[in-house]
Amino acid sequence: MHSLIKNGLVIDTEPEPVVLxxxxxxxxxxxxxEVGRDLPEARGAEVAQVIDATGRIVLPGFVDTHRHTWQAGIRAAGPDVDFPQYMRRVFDELAPRHRPQDVYAGTLAGALECLDAGITTLLDWSHAQFTPEHTxxxxxxxxxxxxxxxFxxxxxxxxxxxxxxxxxxRETLFDTPGLVGMAMAALGPEIAEEKRVLEEWRLAEELGLPVTAHLGGHGRENAVKGLAFLEEHGLLAVPTTFVHALHYTDEEFRRIAAAGGxxxxxxxxxxxLGLGYPTTGRARAAGVPTSLSADTVVCAPGDMFSQMRTAHLLERGRPDGAGLGFTTRDALRLATIEGAEVLxxxxxxxxxxxxxxxxxVLLRTDTFGMAAAHDPIGAVVLNADTSVVETVMVAGRVVKRGGQLLHHDPxxxxxxxxxxxxxMAGA
Structure with missing residues (x-):
């Protein structure tokens, strides 16, 4: 299907966000x-489906680089807990109760929640893989x-x-290309024993899989030991995403960047959850490609607008004042092209x-919250919310139109x- 999106206010993000x-x-x-003004509807013998984007902002879909998607069925199960309480509530009480059909229901609903909110690419960090049926x-x-x-x-x-x-x-579920690929979601050296860590990274290298792991989020001592373990064993030769990366020094971030992390x-x-103050600006300053993620709807919102706003607020509000150079353009870049780079x-x-x-993604601007915006990028980051996500396209296929998801019975x-x-309620 050929499509022509006409007369939108276009925002591109590469190499940096810019209003075209x-x-x-x-x-x-x-x-x-093609991206340009007054493109003809027909090109050769092909006539395009025309999508009128008048009064709409057109921009790349958002990229969420770390979400436990299966947890959609336990939304707000721990809105006010700290991290140890979260672990007890989710993994001691709720996760073991999840049957394969529950993981399916949560993952499908969570993925549709993403699409509904303009998130078109997702790293589903799935640690409810108790049996092959769950997988x-x-x-x-x-x-x-x-x-x-x-996945x-x-x-x-x-x-x-x-x-x-x-x-x-890897061999049976991902033997052919498609919209869904695979990564190794490793427990890593801050959680698992040495034998498992070595198995995870070496198997990922053998199978050609990138690694995503919760690293640097469990206190300073664990962050130091975990990074040293990965370096000592040469494991950072495998492309690795450091999820939460909260307790590294600037020098350690530079080592991570040099290794391609x-x-x-x-x-x-x-x-x-009290894990720590986000290190968005420090990681980027050290040369580490950095991205945004919702993580879990157990205790956080599932949309990218909330993540961009929070990242922007916290970076600019750093106690040392060093984050005042962080802009709404930086926040949008994290949510789009930089997120794609991370994946x-x-x-x-x-x-x-x-x-x-x-x-x-096409965003409405005919609402009181979006009308008359002088800086469209600023409006996307600071003013928009899920209610203005009107149209969403993935690989050229329209999955949301007129504010309604298509192809599924919501x-x-x-x-x-x-x-x-x-x-889960009885747990």
Whole structure:
């Protein structure tokens, strides 16, 4: 399907966010082929489906680099807990109650929540993989949702089975290309024993998988020991995303950058859970590509507008005053092209550069909260919310139009999610 998005106020993000003004975006076979003014509706023999974007902001879809998507069925189960309380509530009480159908319901609903909010690419950090059936349910939900995703597989089965089961998942569920790829979601040296850590990183290297791990978020001593372990064993040769990265010095960030590491910041729940003050600006200043993530709706909002606003606020409000140079353009970059870079997808999504996949969002500006904005990028970061997400496109396929998700029965998805929530209520 060829599409032509006409007369939108276009924001691109590569190499830096910029307002291009009123322009058109042409999409052919799922790929952006032209961005410019007054593009003709027909190109050769092909007539495009025209999407009128008058009064709309057109920009790349958002990229969430770390979300435990299966937790949609336990939303707000711990809104005011600290991290130890979160771990007890979720992993001691609620996670073991999740059947494969519950993981499916939560993952599907969580992925649709992302699309509804303009998040077109997702790293699903999935640590509810207790059985092969749980894994199959997770991957099926991601594929059926229509989102572009990286499935972060975290083995949760019996001891000794990590290598064989991860190989099985890679070889049987990801044997052909598609919108859903795979990463190794590693427990890492701050959580797991040495044997498992070595298995995770070495297997990821063997299978050609990037690693995403919660690193640097469990206190200063653990951060130092964990990084030293990875360096000592040469594990950082595997592309690794440091999730939460809260307790590193500037010098340690420079070492991470030199090794090719990246960072995923979850500003809302890092503060809410008492993990630490987000290190967004310090990581970037050291050369670490940095991104934003919702992490979990157990204690944080699931939309990127909230994450951008919080990152912007906390960086500019750093007690030392060093974050005052952080701008709304920086926040938007984290949520788009820099997020794509963190996931290894910068050549695929994250901007409107011709040749990239057409993952696009149209935002309404005809609301009191968005009208008459002098700086469109500032308005996206500081004023927009999920209510203005009108149209969403993934790989050229429209998945939301007129403010309504397509291709799914939202009521049926919510009913299944409610059944999961009810099953968890007794825990």
């Amino acid at each position: 003004g009123h322009a058109d975006v042409r999409v052919e076979d799922g790929v952006i082929t 199959g349910a997770s991957v099926r939900a991601l594929r059926e949702s229509g989102i572009r995703a990286v 972060g597989y975290c083995y949760g089965g019996p001891p000794g089975g990590l290598v064989a089961e991860t190989r099985r998942v 990246t960072a995923s910041v979850s500003p809302v729940d890092e503060m809410n 290894g997808l910068a050549g695929v999504v994250g901007s409107l550069r011709p040749g990239k996949q057409a993952d696009l 009521a049926a998805v919510r009913t299944a999610l409610a059944e999961t929530a009810a099953a």
